[in-house]
Amino acid sequence: MYYVTKRLEIAGSHRLDLSYPSKCERLHGHNWIITIYCKSEQLNSDGMVVDFKHIKDKIHGYLDHGNFNELLPFNPTAENIARWVTEQIPQCYKTSVQESEGNIAIYEI
Numbered sequence: 822m823y824y825v826t827k828r829l830e831i832a833g834s835h836r837l838d839l840s841y842p843s844k845c846e847r848l849h850g851h852n853w854i855i856t857i858y859c860k861s862e863q864l865n866s867d868g869m870v871v872d873f874k875h876i877k878d879k880i881h882g883y884l885d886h887g888n889f890n891e892l893l894p895f896n897p898t899a900e901n902i903a904r905w906v907t908e909q910i911p912q913c914y915k916t917s918v919q920e921s922e923g924n925i926a927i928y929e930i
């Protein structure tokens with residue numbers, strides 16, 4: 822099995838729709854650190870699991886400097902973002918989303 826990881830820093834804003842009072846309900850920003858874990862039993866014809874640039878284009882290119890509430894069709898918690906990122910890359914089996922120092926959500930298939 823071959824494994825690759827891609828780490829991205831993505832600046833953006835969001836507000837959370839929560840069932841309890843929280844300052845996270847107000848629009849605010851993060852520099853999310855997103856680590857994307859991919860694997861494949863076989864390499865493609867280029868000798869790769871997946872091109873790092875394709876991952877960057879698809880995730881960073883879409884989200885960076887955006888309002889996640891406008892870009893994503895769900896409440897943009899770190900957990901939901903991790904699942905969405907995983908679903909965008911066919912070879913991806915796990916994604917970690919660090920929202921701020923010490924706060925990390927992980928989704929794994």
Ligand SMILES: [Zn+2]
Nearest residue numbers: 835845849851
């Ligand atoms: Zn936040």
